[in-house]
Amino acid sequence: MSTNSDIVYTSVKNYYGKVLESSKDLKTSACTTGSAPHPIVLDAIRKIxxxxxxxxxxxxxxIPLGITGKSILDLGSGSGRDCYAAAALVGPEGSVIGVDMTDEQLTTARENIDKFGETLGYAPNLKFLTGYxxxxxEAGVPENSxxxxxxxxxxxxxxxKPRVLQSVYDSLRDGGELYFSDMYADAKIPEAMRTHDVLLGEGMAGALYTKDFESIARSIGFAQPRVLAISHIEVHDAELKALVKDIKFYSVTYRLFKAAQPDEKEIARGQTAVYLGTIAGHEDKYELDVDNVFAKNVPMPISANTAEILATSWLSPFFAVEGVTTEDGKELKTASTESLMENALSASCCKPKQESSECPGQSGCC
Ligand SMILES: C[S@@+](CC[C@H](N)C(=O)[O-])C[C@H]1O[C@@H](n2cnc3c(N)ncnc32)[C@H](O)[C@@H]1O
Structure with a gap:
């Protein structure tokens, strides 16, 4: 690792290990109106x-639903909230690994596993690895696992970031997925902002421009990135506001599948997919992304790319995909991430730093 990386690691470890004591100390809040945890995930969170x-x-x-028995990896698991919730959802047959570089966060994550097992009624297959x-x-996650x-x-x-995505790609089985929420900007972050300690810690200094991120993901071999949720992140701190000026930040939930990419463009070829309604919590419909929402038992025209994902990924047991026969050349419209960001901005609504019993451990949840 280069010296520049060492500076970032030291700053970030210090921020999450020493500066912050709890979620209430954060200086931004992601407005999660559109993506509040599903009630099944909330039930799991209440046990943590x-x-x-x-x-x-x-x-x-x-945290996707339908993951019973699956192997889950959480990048930068911190104190482990999402790992604990995922461990409840995968059940005793599944497994969860969290990887983090900050000792203080890992100590909290490891110390509470036994207590959580008592609440669950079984010892969860959950472990936390120290690493990058x-x-x-090197952290101990086997390839294709x-x-x-x-x-x-x-x-x-x-x-x-390219190294992270490559490392994840190699860790995934074929048909596996990187399903993650992160902070993005509507412009490239100027070099001068990239070394500010608080901006680094809060994630704004390193926020990627969505177009750059999508192109890195494609170059590594992931199928076309899918946006599942997008919301505007409010910056509350006056000093930080002055620093970021008019750059806008968003929390985006992306889905990146390790699946073949049959077409460069989203071209319809007469395929259809039927969602079988078999994911608990999504009995009536399934949202693959903002463009592809499937009502139970209703055949939907899909692109070649989507057909490949639904027929070959971990989601395949939940769908019936048919008809890769004729090419009619009709293009399916996909919303650009930029237009989704504009919508998210006008829908901004967050009451800063609110936590409710509806949303435990989720400050900024409207
Ligand atoms: C914003 S916190 C999020 C923690 C956790 N995902 C959560 O939702 O509470 C970022 C975490 O990522 C970890 N982290 C940041 N960069 C990392 C890296 N390059 N390798 C490993 N962990 C990293 C930090 O130590 C910190 O615990």
């Missing part, structure tokens, strides 16, 4: 020890 919840520093809700998300092999990698407001903190 308070010490873990108090140090939750995420900016979204990247750019070097998952993970079904779903999640992450909550962490990749923006990495000094080498």
């Amino acid at each position: 020890p308070t010490a873990v919840l108090d140090k939750f520093y995420g900016c979204g809700n990247p 998300i750019e070097m998952l092999r 993970i079904d779903i990698c999640i992450s909550n407001c962490v990749i923006n903190l990495s000094p080498d």
Whole structure:
């Protein structure tokens, strides 16, 4: 790792290990109206020890349903809220690994596993590894071993994002997915802002411009990035507001599948997919992304890319995909991330730093 990376690591470890004591100390809040945790995930969160919840520093809700028995990896797991919730959802047959570089956060994460097991009624298959998300092999995550990698407001903190995505890609099984929430900007962050300690810690200094991120993901081999949720992040601190000027920040939940990419463009080829309604919590409909929402038992025209994902990924048991026969050349419209950001901005609504019993451990939840 270069000296620049070392500076970032030291600053970020200091921020999450020493400066912040609880979620209430954060200086921004992700407005999660559109992506508040699903009631099934909330049920799991309510079982998590308070010490873990108090140090939750995420900016979204990247925990998919339908993951019973799956192997989950959480990048930058912090005190472990999302790992604990995922451990409840995968059940005794599944497994969850959290990777983080900050000792203080890992101590909280590890100390509460036994207590959580007592609440669950079984010892969860849950462990926390010390390491860097750019070097998952060195941290102890085997290649091709993970079904779903999640992450909550962490990749923006990495000094080498292409390396993180490559490391995740190699960790995933074929048909696996990186399902994660992170902080993005509507412009490239100027160099002068990139070394400010608080901006670094809060994630703004490292927030990627969405277009740059999507192009890195494609170049590594992920299928076309899918946006599942997007919301505006409010900056409350006056000093930080002055520093970021008119750059706008967003929490975006992306889905990146390790699946073949049959077409460069989203071209319809006469395929359809039917959602079988078999994911608990999504009995009536399933939202793959903002463009592809499937009502139960209703055949939907899909692109070649979406057909590949639904037919070959971990989601395949939940869908019937048919008809890769004729190419009619009709283009399916996909919303650009920029237009989604504009919508999120006009929908901004957050009451800063609010936490409610509806949303434990989720400050900034409207
Ligand atoms: C914003 S907090 C989010 C923690 C957790 N995901 C949550 O939702 O509470 C960022 C976490 O990522 C960890 N982190 C940041 N960069 C990392 C890296 N390159 N490798 C490993 N961990 C990292 C930090 O130590 C910190 O615990």
